[in-house]
Amino acid sequence: MGGMNGETLMRRILDHGSRADPYPLYTELRRTPVCRQEDGSYAVSTYHELLALLHDPRLTSTHAEREAADGGQLPPSFLGMDPPEHDRVRSLAMRQFGPPHSPSRIQDMRGELESTVRKLIDAFPEGGEVDLVDAFAYPFPVTVICRLLGVPHEDEPRFRTWADKLVASIDPRPGEDPAIRLREGAETRRELALYLNDLVEKGAHGSGDGAGDGSGDGSGDGMLFRLADDHDAEGGPLSRLELLVTAVLLLIAGHETTVNLITNGMLTLLRRPEQWERLRREPEIAPRLVEELLRFEPPVQIIPQRGALADIEIGDVTIPEGSVVALVLASGNRDPKRFTDPDTFDPDRPDIEHLGFGSGIHSCFGAPLARLExxxxxxxxxxxxxNARLLQDPPPYRSSAVLRGPRHLTIGFDRVLA
Ligand code: HEM
Incomplete structure (x- = not known):
């Protein structure tokens, strides 16, 4: 009791040994809602303080160092921009993704998502054992984002290799200089941007044999091309560079996160057979169940680096101008001042207003797609x-504390039903 101060705690949270269950550490962290770390940064861990800061224009999302790692060749995506640039690029991208300009874009993908899921499950090995990460949760979102952007079928394997490399470049590797990782990430982003540029140039009508499920629109009609051609929009279209960087963002932001939501979901259900059974009998509860998952096991646990543009008074602390601020979303989601019985997984709770998608101007752009997936x-x-069951509990986790999720989730089952 009391001996463990906040700075040591944050280090323990980042330690790989805490990955399977960081939640008791978050509980301790919340005793100091805004906690100064030994390196001068601040960790924020309580719901109301997090919400206030997510809506505070005095916290910037720009990152001078990360941009430097890109060698200045690729400008930041809108995730790393502040208003007014952020709002301009985000709303131009949103015109091709959601309401009011494209209100049914995501719902229209339902048939395609269902058929992708069906094919992946059909391919599960006969032996009654499968790693859900590699066989399902990993390939699913990449296939979907390729379709959404308009990447031709035959290029999907290349696209997936880039996605894997980008994910690897986000994950800290113990004992290695982070600069190496950042450079590799920058290099992969450049390669991917060059590929996408080629695709836009060609107008990309090479959608392969078109032997999909019939529910998709041809790749030449993908979001990438609509964005490039959006001359009617106010402030549009995006410059070529803005377009490429936005496409790369959509790939990265929607990849690891969705993988983890699905695997965290399976883990949570396999640990609670009554919840599994309920979803099986009442598939209509899926939306509430996914919402509660985003609270209970959020794939983005921490927004690691916002920057204070001014002194910010919050609670009884002043965060000095120039400080780095880490927003521990996953801790806010378990704050007992906000949620009754926060450590219970309960899809029936009345108001699941979680921080799993962030909040404010940067709140998740892809949320409607992630939810549906x-x-x-x-x-x-x-x-x-x-008769599915976990073969290893807890499963092995990826190293990242920020994008947290199992590296493998091996399950046994008796057979795959039709
Ligand atoms: C379960 C899956 C997902 C989770 C948990 C998630 C979570 C988040 C969070 C927490 C943020 C806020 C980051 C910040 O405030 O700095 C965010 C932003 C974003 N997400 Fe997601 N995301 C998911 C899936 C997706 C998908 C599928 C896409 C793309 C299709 C996507 C695209 C984005 C983009 C573009 C942003 C930046 C928004 C902005 O800066 O205005 N996300 N996401």
């Missing part, structure tokens, strides 16, 4: 896997 994935897995 997870709802369909979990509903179908639960429906089709007969």
């Amino acid at each position: 997870a709802q369909i994935a979990l509903t179908e897995l639960v429906r089709r896997l007969d």
Whole structure:
């Protein structure tokens, strides 16, 4: 009791040994809602303080160092911009993704998502054992984002290699100079941007044999091309560079996160057979269940680096101008001052206003897609896997404390139902 101060705690949270269950450490961290770390940065861990800061224009999302690592060749995406540039680029991108300009874009993908999920499950090995990460949760979102952007079928494997490399470049590797990782990440982003540029140049009508499920629109009609051609929009279209950087962002931001939401979901359901059974019998609860998952096991646990543009008074602390601020979203989601019985997984709770997608101007752009992907994935897995069980609990985790999730999730099952 009391001996463990906040700075040591944050280090323990980042330690790989804490990955399977960081939640008791968050509980301790919340005793100091805004906690100064030994390196001068601040960790924020309580719901109301997090919400206030997520809406505070005095916290910047720009990153001078990260931009320097890119060698100045690729400008930041809108994730790393502040208003007014952020709002301009985000709203131009949103015109091709959601309301009011493209209100049904995501719902229209439902058939395609369902058929992608069906094919992945059909390919599960006969032996009754599968790693859900490699066989399902990993390939699913990449396939979907390729379709959304308009990447031709035959290029999907290349695209997936880049996605894997980008994910690897986000993950800290113990004992290695982070500069190496940043450089590799920058290099991969450049390669990917060059590939996408080529695709835009060619107008990309090479959608392969078109032997999809018939529900998709041809790749030449993907979001990438609509964005490039959006001459009617106020402030548009995006410059070529802005377009490429935005496409790379959509790939990265929607990849590891969705993988983790699906695997965290399967882990949570396999640990709670009554919840598994309920989703199987009442698939209509999937939306509430996914919402509660985003509270209970959020794939983005921490927004690691916002910057204070001014002195910010919050609670009884002043965060000095120039400080780095880490927003521990996953801790806010378990704050008992906000949620009754926060450590219980309960899809029936009345107001699941979690921080899993952040909040404010940077709140997740892809949320409607991520929700639909997870709802369909979990509903179908639960429906089709007969007598599924965890073969390793806790599973091995990826090293990242920020984008937290199992590296493998090996399960056994009796058979795959039709
Ligand atoms: C379960 C899956 C996902 C989770 C948990 C998640 C979580 C988040 C969070 C917490 C943020 C806020 C970051 C910040 O404030 O700095 C964010 C932003 C963002 N997300 Fe997601 N995300 C998911 C899936 C996706 C998908 C599928 C896409 C793309 C199709 C996507 C695209 C973005 C973009 C572009 C931003 C930046 C928004 C901005 O800066 O205005 N995300 N996401």
